[in-house]
Amino acid sequence: MVDEEGGGMIEFFGEVAAWFGDSANWFGTSGILNRLREHIQITAAATAVSTIMAIPPAVWLAHRRIGGTLVVAVVNIGRAIPSFAIVVLFLPISIRLGLGIGFWPTFLALLFLAIPPMFTNAYTGVAGVDPDLVEASRGMGMTDREVLLKVETPMASPVILAAVRVAAVQVVATATLGALVGWGGLGRFIVDGFAVRDSVVVFAGALLVASLAIVTEVALGAVERRVVPSTLRSRSEHVESIVA
Amino acid sequence: MRTHARRTIAGAAIAAFALIAAACGSGDDGGAIEGPTITIGSANFSENALVAEIYAQALEAEGYQVERKLNIGSREIYAPALEAGELDLIPEYIGTMLTYLGGTASPDSAETHAALQVAWESAGIDVLDYAPAQDKNGFVVTKATADELGLTKVSDLAAHNGTLVLGGPPECPEREFCLKGLEDVYGLSFTEFRPLDVGGPITVAALEGDEIQVGLLFTSDGTIIAKDFVLLEDDKALQPAENLAPAVRAEIIEAYGDKFAETLQQVSSKLTTPELTAMNKFVGIDGKDPEAVAAEWLKAIGVTE
Numbered sequence: 001m002v003d004e005e006g007g008g009m010i011e012f013f014g015e016v017a018a019w020f021g022d023s024a025n026w027f028g029t030s031g032i033l034n035r036l037r038e039h040i041q042i043t044a045a046a047t048a049v050s051t052i053m054a055i056p057p058a059v060w061l062a063h064r065r066i067g068g069t070l071v072v073a074v075v076n077i078g079r080a081i082p083s084f085a086i087v088v089l090f091l092p093i094s095i096r097l098g099l100g101i102g103f104w105p106t107f108l109a110l111l112f113l114a115i116p117p118m119f120t121n122a123y124t125g126v127a128g129v130d131p132d133l134v135e136a137s138r139g140m141g142m143t144d145r146e147v148l149l150k151v152e153t154p155m156a157s158p159v160i161l162a163a164v165r166v167a168a169v170q171v172v173a174t175a176t177l178g179a180l181v182g183w184g185g186l187g188r189f190i191v192d193g194f195a196v197r198d199s200v201v202v203f204a205g206a207l208l209v210a211s212l213a214i215v216t217e218v219a220l221g222a223v224e225r226r227v228v229p230s231t232l233r234s235r236s237e238h239v240e241s242i243v244a
Numbered sequence: 245m246r247t248h249a250r251r252t253i254a255g256a257a258i259a260a261f262a263l264i265a266a267a268c269g270s271g272d273d274g275g276a277i278e279g280p281t282i283t284i285g286s287a288n289f290s291e292n293a294l295v296a297e298i299y300a301q302a303l304e305a306e307g308y309q310v311e312r313k314l315n316i317g318s319r320e321i322y323a324p325a326l327e328a329g330e331l332d333l334i335p336e337y338i339g340t341m342l343t344y345l346g347g348t349a350s351p352d353s354a355e356t357h358a359a360l361q362v363a364w365e366s367a368g369i370d371v372l373d374y375a376p377a378q379d380k381n382g383f384v385v386t387k388a389t390a391d392e393l394g395l396t397k398v399s400d401l402a403a404h405n406g407t408l409v410l411g412g413p414p415e416c417p418e419r420e421f422c423l424k425g426l427e428d429v430y431g432l433s434f435t436e437f438r439p440l441d442v443g444g445p446i447t448v449a450a451l452e453g454d455e456i457q458v459g460l461l462f463t464s465d466g467t468i469i470a471k472d473f474v475l476l477e478d479d480k481a482l483q484p485a486e487n488l489a490p491a492v493r494a495e496i497i498e499a500y501g502d503k504f505a506e507t508l509q510q511v512s513s514k515l516t517t518p519e520l521t522a523m524n525k526f527v528g529i530d531g532k533d534p535e536a537v538a539a540e541w542l543k544a545i546g547v548t549e
Contacts, residue, residue: 029436091446100453101446182411182440182450192439195414 015200016207030188032208038184039212042103043175046110047168053111054118055160062126063148072123078116086112087177106178106185113174114167125159126152158228165220172213176205186212279499281309285322285331288315290527290534291379291464291520295335295488297538302511305548308504319344327367329493336491338374339484351481353378357489370497372490372505375515380486381421381443382463383476389457390474397477398430401458405433411447411456414439422460425482434458463517466525488515514545
């Protein structure tokens with residue numbers, strides 16, 4: 001019996017490998033390459049837009065010490081709402097606004113997913129810069145603008161970039177939900193495979209999403225290492241625990 | 245709790261009074277008929293509960309004692325309950341029920357109905373005459389598309405092979421009743437298939453937004469009327485028959501005789517797909533009370549006054 005089960009597992013992975021080996025599964029509208037393109041397209045757009053929407057206001061508000069815990073708390077409420085609920089809630093809104101199904105409900109849900117952690121971490125990152133350092137910078141004759149751009153932002157950059165990276169990985173994983181509202185992306189393999197009870201396709205889809213998430217993590221990690229000032233790098237590891 | 249209990253008692257008192265009143269009533273309202281109470285059940289979706297309500301009101305009008313147990317659950321729950329005698333009557337879809345019992349449904353209603361009667365007889369269930377109304381998979385286009393391309397039946401789509409997008413449930417490409425059948429039986433081809441939902445709001449939105457031109461919805465979906473969609477006729481009979489028929493315990497027929505079956509058959513004979521679709525729209529989209537919709541329709545077809 002044990003052997004049979006082991007054989008079943010091996011057979012299953014063999015089928016998954018065969019699925020990836022079949023060129024018919026790579027090309028065309030519902031092929032891996034097109035689904036991958038769609039997945040990258042929506043996750044890149046959602047991550048970029050949420051970065052623009054979350055980071056500058058968070059940095060500025062923290063610099064001016066406006067809002068504090070209240071702002072963070074309000075933004076954080078967004079994190080308590082399941083992404084699935086947001087996708088489903090945005091569907092009728094998107095339809096009513098004439099944005100249709102597919103891309104927009106998924107995109108808006110991903111914004112809601114990505115903005116809160118980015119905002120919170122950027123805010124706490126800047127607000128957490130040593131006040132003595134800020135004071136010293138002013139004492140050296142730096143303008144308000146210089147303090148923000150030359151001291152606070154670089155000091156907080158490990159936290160901010162780590163937040164963007166973690167959010168991007170979440171966005172890659174969550175974009176699979178788009179398949180439930182008519183969007184493409186790699187989630188299609190999971191949803192369509194499940195609809196015909198084909199666990200090989202479901203597994204292959206999950207594998208593709210996980211791989212893309214890992215690639216995202218590694219790629220953004222590399223960007224971080226290049227951008228963060230070398231003297232602050234040790235902080236980057238410490239940041240990990242705050243963000244996660 | 246207490247108010248609730250009081251209300252229940254009051255309700256029971258009123259019901260008892262109504263029973264006595266009905267029992268003493270004169271012959272022209274039909275009067276109460278002696279015999280076992282008929283427990284009517286339904287599946288847990290609005291169309292099925294509505295048809296059960298129609299059966300209930302039609303029987304009540306004839307003077308039968310009726311108890312409602314609507315919205316029970318899925319077939320796995322209500323079918324055994326009917327066989328066990330907890331329910332006496334349910335509205336059922338002949339094709340799906342035959343498949344549930346291990347048979348094979350065909351596009352021919354009479355054939356499927358006959359097969360279901362045979363399959364369910366041993367469990368003590370009689371399947372009475374079926375209504376023309378069917379709730380099955382149907383291919384739908386917008387009015388604009390239908391007018392522009394001159395579409396009334398599924399086979400008309402063949403003239404537009406390679407130019408239209410089909411939308412439906414994700415399993416559609418693998419199913420005979422869906423894309424596979426459209427290709428094999430009708431010889432159709434589409435530019436693309438878009439996986440959406442199972443006859444739900446996403447398919448409707450995709451049709452409206454012209455993201456797809458042909459969509460799979462259920463034939464009695466009220467949305468078809470509400471959105472002015474055109475249901476294409478399944479002229480090459482791809483879909484198995486899904487007519488609605490009353491499934492009733494044989495004991496009830498024995499207790500009351502043919503007159504009981506006649507009442508339900510009168511209802512079934514008038515229940516067509518467009519009538520059912522319109523009622524589904526009233527309940528599902530306009531938010532009307534199903535009891536009122538059932539009462540109005542029974543009046544309109546002359547079963548009640």
